[in-house]
Amino acid sequence: MPLTNWSDILDKILPDECVEQVICNQFVEPLLEALGFNAQERRPQFKTGNGADKVDFAVRYNKDSDIFSKSQINPYLLVEVKARATGAGNKINLAEGTPQYLAARQQIKKYLLAPKCQTAQWGIITNGVHIQLFRRHGRIVIPATNNEIIKKDNITDIVTQIKNLIENPPKALTISVYNNKGGVGKTTTTINLAAILKKQQKKVLLVDFDSQRDLTKSLKLEVGSVSLFDCLTDKNLDVRRSIVPFSPIGKKGKPVHLFDVIPSDIRMEQLTDNNVTATIQKGSARLRDLLKNFVYDYDYIIIDCPTQWIFFSQSSIYASDVVLIPTKHNGSTSLYNAARVIKDFIPEVKKARNDGGPMALSIFFNGEKITDPQLKVTNAEIEKIIKEYGINLLPYYWPKATPGNVDKTIFSIPSYATVANAAFSHVPAVLLNSTVEQHYLGFAKEYFLYG
Ligand SMILES: Nc1ncnc2c1ncn2[C@@H]1O[C@H](COP(=O)(O)OP(=O)(O)OP(=O)(O)O)[C@@H](O)[C@H]1O
Ligand SMILES: [Mg+2]
Numbered sequence: 001m002p003l004t005n006w007s008d009i010l011d012k013i014l015p016d017e018c019v020e021q022v023i024c025n026q027f028v029e030p031l032l033e034a035l036g037f038n039a040q041e042r043r044p045q046f047k048t049g050n051g052a053d054k055v056d057f058a059v060r061y062n063k064d065s066d067i068f069s070k071s072q073i074n075p076y077l078l079v080e081v082k083a084r085a086t087g088a089g090n091k092i093n094l095a096e097g098t099p100q101y102l103a104a105r106q107q108i109k110k111y112l113l114a115p116k117c118q119t120a121q122w123g124i125i126t127n128g129v130h131i132q133l134f135r136r137h138g139r140i141v142i143p144a145t146n147n148e149i150i151k152k153d154n155i156t157d158i159v160t161q162i163k164n165l166i167e168n169p170p171k172a173l174t175i176s177v178y179n180n181k182g183g184v185g186k187t188t189t190t191i192n193l194a195a196i197l198k199k200q201q202k203k204v205l206l207v208d209f210d211s212q213r214d215l216t217k218s219l220k221l222e223v224g225s226v227s228l229f230d231c232l233t234d235k236n237l238d239v240r241r242s243i244v245p246f247s248p249i250g251k252k253g254k255p256v257h258l259f260d261v262i263p264s265d266i267r268m269e270q271l272t273d274n275n276v277t278a279t280i281q282k283g284s285a286r287l288r289d290l291l292k293n294f295v296y297d298y299d300y301i302i303i304d305c306p307t308q309w310i311f312f313s314q315s316s317i318y319a320s321d322v323v324l325i326p327t328k329h330n331g332s333t334s335l336y337n338a339a340r341v342i343k344d345f346i347p348e349v350k351k352a353r354n355d356g357g358p359m360a361l362s363i364f365f366n367g368e369k370i371t372d373p374q375l376k377v378t379n380a381e382i383e384k385i386i387k388e389y390g391i392n393l394l395p396y397y398w399p400k401a402t403p404g405n406v407d408k409t410i411f412s413i414p415s416y417a418t419v420a421n422a423a424f425s426h427v428p429a430v431l432l433n434s435t436v437e438q439h440y441l442g443f444a445k446e447y448f449l450y451g
Contacts, residue, residue, distance in 0.1 A: 004034045006155045013084070013128040016091065020083040023128045024056060028081055031126075032059055034159050035166065037077075040069045046078070049116030055108075056081040058120070074119040077166060080108045082127035094130035096147045097392075101130075108134055109141040118450065122166050126150075132356065133162050135321075137173040138450045142321050143356030170295035172205075173448070175302045176320040176358070180345070181337040182307040185326040185366035187214045188419060188429075190304040193324075194259045195428035196440040200449060202299040204259040205243070209287070209316050210306040211268035218423040219246050221263045229265035231290055232280050239290045248427050258428075260298075268312070276311045284311055285352070288319035300448075309345055317349050320358045324447070325396075326366040329378040329412075332385075335397075338363045339389045342396050361447060362399040365412040367419070379408050411446050413439055 012026045024044065032042055037059040046058030058075035060068040068075070082092045082104060094101045108123040112134070123134040123141065128150065135144040144165055148158050177186045177193075187210070194204045207228070208215040216222075226241035243260045250256035271279065280286050294301055303316040317323055325341055327334040342360045349358060370378075382397045400407040416436050422429040430437045 004030055004159075007152050010128075010150065010152055010155065016084055018084040018128065020056075020081055023083060023126070024081050027128045028057060028079055028126065031159065032057065032079070035059075035077075035163050037061070040067050043069050043072055043075070046072065046075060047116065048111050048114035050110065050114035053111065053114060055079070055111045055117075058117070060119075073116070075117055076120060077122040077124065078108065078111050078117060078120050079124045079126070080104060080111065082125070084127050084129055092127050094125065094127050094132075094147070101125075101147070105134075112136040112141050113139065113450070121169055124162070131158060133165060135165075135169075137321070138448045139445075140173060140322060140361075140448060142359050146354060146356050172295040172298045172301045173322065174291065174295065174320045175300065176305055176313075176316040176323045177302065177326065178305040178313055178317060178323055178341060179325050179327060179334055179337055180307060180309055180313075180340055181327075181334040184328055184334050185413070186307075187218065187304050188422075189324065189326050189366065189413075190215060190302050191218065191422075191428045192419070192430045192436075192440045193444060194300070194302055195430045196437065196444045197300055197448070198258045199430070199437075199441075200444065203297070205262070205294055205298045205301045206246075206259060207262045207291070207301065207303040207316075208264035209268075209303050209312045210264055211266070211271075211312065212306060213264040213266065214423075215304045216261070216263040218426065219261060220426040221246065221261055223263050223265050227265040227267070228262050228290070229268050229271075232286050239293055248431075258431075271311060273311055284314040284318045284349075287315040291319050314345075314349065317346065317358055318353060323358055323360050325360060325363045327363045328368055329365045329370050329410075330368055330374060332381045335363070335378070335381055335385060338396070339385050339393060342393060343389050360396055362396050363410065364443070365410055367413060367415045369415055370412060382408075411443065413443060 009027060009030055013023055041062050042057055042059045044057055045054045047054055055078045057079040060074060060076040062068055092100050094104060104125045108125050111117055112120050112123050121136055125132055130147055131150055132147040133144040134141050145161055177190045190206060194206050197204050221244055224242045224244045226237050228242040231237045231239045231242060242262045244263060245257050246259050246261050247255035247257040277283060291301060305313040305316045323346060325338045327338050346358060346360050386393050394401060398408050400409045418433040418436050419429040430440045
């Protein structure tokens, strides 16, 4: 394939008044060509199946006689293109955090989740000035690159980065379950989410990265033939050997494999923030490297974190695509701590990672009965938090709220005796009680599963 002359291309789309069609023809088409999609593998103005919605481009590699531009089914990557300027001459600014950027992000998410785009795994938004790749996993759409400013001296690197990602799509979504507050249900959520995802035929790996070892103990497991703790420091160890199967005895009296676990090692207690730099070369980036070995095998990798913002929780979030934040409605501490996770801790990791991730998911309430008067008090507290931390926090507390409709629904998992007692029976509660099962299924569908 001839080398793309990006310098010429960028000169052509340089004028500020460049309209969308010019960006499409002069920039996006050569971009798609450079990403490996020829003219027959592209479809402009692709109908997403959601009303009259059309995305500017859908693309997919042809398969034998299935020519995408003709069949127009099963797209792989979508591209939403914006002009550099509106007709009125106002610049369309796709810089991070601008209203136009947030709207474009919402738009690509909506398209990726539309009926005819179920196979689409990637989305790009660009106006020729900015460009960002997003990845879709089930219901989740996450940044897969930074929102980059396109320049002549970085465009080749940006294209190479996008090409590498879309040619080697990871299978797994990596989730940290974290709140900077104890006893909110982090471990309980991790275990039951894993069990319900397994019931939906998903392949799940759990990582107990809390030296408290609650998850490991609750499933009655022991460290495998290699300890993840040792893998942090010793590059010669095979991290695959740290995995142990969780196979409780099923109805027929035989072990049934549910999911895999990397148990916690009691020696993790020895590792403190003071000695971590001396011991672990890449610090909190090391776990991500180790877990990369599993992202092509599992559908979900879920990490149970300790409460404090220490090496283990920092490593977990560094290794994750998304952070799931359990809270309790009664008592404002877990709600305030969630805000710290979203506004302080995740951005800190995002800056260090420099690849667009990780991303917080909206909070949920866990394990308490909520009466209407209590909910009023809680919502007033959330309003205070949003005022203090900024309006950008709103979608993380009230994800269903829109400018015209302040819907304050927050997903809630009630308190169940079966859940509270499950640690003693060493079996996830969702396997013991159908009401609990239904509730966690609703939870998995709300956050992760598509369809
Ligand atoms: N939905 C629920 N119904 C009943 N009990 C629950 C529920 N969720 C959690 N619990 C109970 O609340 C307690 C705390 O839960 P869990 O250990 O999962 O929290 P955690 O955030 O992991 O705590 P830690 O900060 O110690 O790691 C446990 O005894 C657990 O059984
Ligand atoms: Mg815990």
